[in-house]
Amino acid sequence: MLQELAIENFAIISELNVSFNEGMTVLTGETGAGKSIIIDAVGLLVGGRGSADYIRQGAAKCLLEGQFFVKRNEKLDGLLDELAIEASDNTLILSREITQSGKNTCRVNGRLVNTSKLREIGSYLVDIHGQNEHQELMQADTHLGLLDHYGADSLGDVKAAYQTVFEGYQDVRKKLKNKQTTEKEFAQRMDMLEFQSQEIEAAELIVGEEESLLAERSRLVNFHKVVSALKNTYETLAGGEASSLDAIGYAMNEMLEIESLDDDYLEISETVKNSYYQIQEAANSALRLVDNLEVDESRIDVVEQRLDLIRQLKRKYGESEELILNYLEEITKEIRESLAFESKNEQLEAELKQYEIELADLSEQLTTLRKQAALDLEKAILVELGGLYMDKTVFEVRFKEMSGTYTSSGKDDVEFYITTNPGEPLKPLVKVVSGGELSRVMLALKTIFSKSQELTSIVFDEVDTGVSGRVAQGIANKIHQISSQSQVLCITHLPQVAAVADTQYFIEKVVNDERTTTSLRELSNEERVMEIARMLAGDEITDLTKEHARELLMLASK
Template sequence: MLYSLHVKNLALIKEQEIEFSKGLNILTGETGAGKSVILGSVNLALGAKADGSLIRTGEEYALVELVFGVENELQKKLLLDMDIPVEEDGNVVIQRKIMQGRSISKVCGETVTTRQLKDIASVLINIHGQNDHQELLHKKKHMEILDDYCLDKLKPLFEKLSTEYSKLKELEKSLESTNIDEAARLREQELLEFETGEISDAEIVVGEDEKLETKYHKMVNSRKISEAACVVSSMTGSGDGDENASDMIGRAVRELSSVVSYDKDLEDLLSQLSDVENLLTDFNHALSGYLDDLEFDDEDFRTTEERLNTLNHLKDKYGGTLEKVLEYYNEKMSRLETLSDLDANRNKMIADIAAQKEKVLSLCKKISDIRKKQALVLQESLKDALIDLNFIDVKLEIRITSDEDKISARGYDDAQFMISTNPGESLRAMDQIASGGELSRIMLALKTVVADKDDISTLIFDEIDAGISGKTAWKVSKKLGELSKEHQIICITHLPQIAAMADTHFMIEKGLEDGRTVTNIYRLKEDDGTKELARLLGGDEVTAASLQNAREMRQLAEETKRGK
């Protein structure tokens, strides 16, 4: 559940913290008081687009922080699978700092991307905005709703279909590439033969270019190397007289040997000095051998240079590395084989495509069968939920049509919700009959049905009551109350019927602070909650009658929650 929301320097909010509770959390306030900023701040913390205009005037940054408590083991597993840290107490702290031109998001102190934030949000919370129900007017959304409802059964099939469908598209692409005339085929074949021959003649060995580069670099700089090595040789062991290191250390060994019998402590020093002498002798032998090997003839140099030029030419032309050159060679050899016997290869491709399409169609049918079966379950559950929301004589049907000529990575089905909300009316598409208030209730019914299947514990509704009133509003209130028994609900509303059902009631209002407009949010005690209900019932002026009405409405809500 969402424990708290902390907002600082965002729009009209200077600094506010809201501590939410379990059950139904209701937020009310005058139009323009800043209710939308509350939902907007949650969305910002979870990755919504942000810019500097949201920062409160005169401030350098805005800050939004959400604290979630993760109690569900599946949620914990999903977060850990995303490499998202969960604190020892089960809390997940999401923080987003918005500055001019950029923003920084962190989860439990670790920086995350916007994509990660949205993935986290999909696990922890479900948000329904004011206009989300309008999506029900689009058929594409209907399929998404159905697939989400039965995703546990469809997911493994979707993964298989995605793989097999990709193979099918690749085969079709390969077949398409063979649709060329004879002259074009001959031209392409001639070019391929030249390119593959050029690569084949080079007899490439991976890693050869690096060895040749090293050898060539040594050859080019051999004079400098030789001069330096000779100087070192003369200094360490081959110089005239006794000024080289080898002779001087030899003398030192002899001098120390002549007195070691007088003091045993000199034995270790003599041993160390002898080791130095031996090491220097070995070094001089190795250096002499290196100087002998440094000599090479002009033919060796020319051969190395030509081979290196050949390899670099192939890399420049075919891929940048010898590995890429060989990949190019294999790809072109495969294409050359196809062109060499085009008719036979086309026939094989056509057969392969037919076989692959059968695999894809088989998976599509399995997906379609699950959808059709689950659609019957979903439509019955939705009908029951809609009846609870004051659709007296509702008829609902989820129609699924299949078309083998319209295959995609999600199958070959099309889904559409058909509905009749009045007796005697035939089933019609939602965009033809549903009003705004009806769409809001249909969306709430969907959220209610789907909430029983997923593990998301927190649901936010921004004015789910749009376009409804009276008895229907009370039905919606009861449905939210039922939903809040198993989920944390945060609901922004303007209807007293819904506000009366609150387990926790927050007031949002504008005020003045230091001559500037600010939005304040605070939790209402029971008496203050009753006064806010009275305001919602009767307008700005709270009368004794509206207060009495508010008390009766609150009492009725309490009885409803107790199941009376």
């Protein structure tokens, strides 16, 4: 239930704080005093569409806050857990701030939430009904859900079993659809992977091959340069009569003659001798290499072609032989798995057929149980409408099977039909346009569903417009009956409705410092007499009018 409401700078309300009680509370006052503004504030607080237009003239922002005592349920608890909102004492404090720039700041128990999440939480707290709004009960696509809610005890288990099977059915359908819609793309990809696989396998790559080929190409390209260098080296070192080796040999012999005379001479002799033998070895190596060198002129073309092939494969599949071979391994695995996936087609179709058999059986059971629940609902609605002086009404729950498909709720399309005039044909409930009749039909339905829907608060915004006399009394009794299940806040112009309320607030416009603002105060018993008398007679309040008001309150208390 809504326990506290605080409003700042909202429309013509400068500042307002009000506490609400359990049971039925009515808000009364002159037309234009701001009763609907308070309901608008509650609507925005639970996620309604807001804008800067709501901000009081001259203010930078408006602020709405409300404290709710909540009836916990599994869905609400799951939502609060998802948003990490603590509500251990079953209290939720909602706040919403709107600035002139249009920015909305919403919080639940101090935690920031967006407006969609605020609206989702608000759907468990407040249900606002207005005379001309398209209410949930007046929307045909909600009728099946309402019927299922009404008959939950009898059909809940079958519906749960159906929905479990339906989830499996949807999963298999999705797999088949994806496979069929992507079959062409799938075939094209397989062709591409087969080509890539064959191209890489035909290359017979070896890790490190490119490096070896580059070294070989270097040798082949520089062959003549190498031969020339080796020959010139040999000739310089050992070839001809004036070779370097002969000159060093002459120096070596000279030093051998004197090396025994002094250690310094011996050191020089050893150095020259070592140089002689090293140069002799170098000259012999150069000659040997020249004799052994030969070149295959055609080999250079083979090496270049192989290197070019490796470069192409690297550009397509990886930056090294190792990465190319890894890619080959990946696509080979994908090709192998795709071939296995092909064989799953028949298996999926068999699974789908089995699911359809189960769905057909469960949906038939569901329809049977729904039709029984519909008969009970029809009787209950007629009882409620009788109390609202619509005892000639005929109400019917009509079924239409949706052919060729299954939905998450079965194969039933359900809509409420009604006629309020004897002899007139039944018409869809959503097409009932008489304001008074619409109010009574909605109240009858709300009376039945208010307990099962477990709403914290229900707000009626002048839903009693267009009725009077005994019908007004019937509506008053019905609204009070609903308040035994949920807190009810009701804006009304009917004295009969105001009289049955547990609490009555009076709303009026006050002018201070040439600014209009709305104030609200709870009425005492005597003040209620005066206010209900005003609602009965207008400005001329007589003793008889006051006596009538007291009588209404006395009858209501009984």
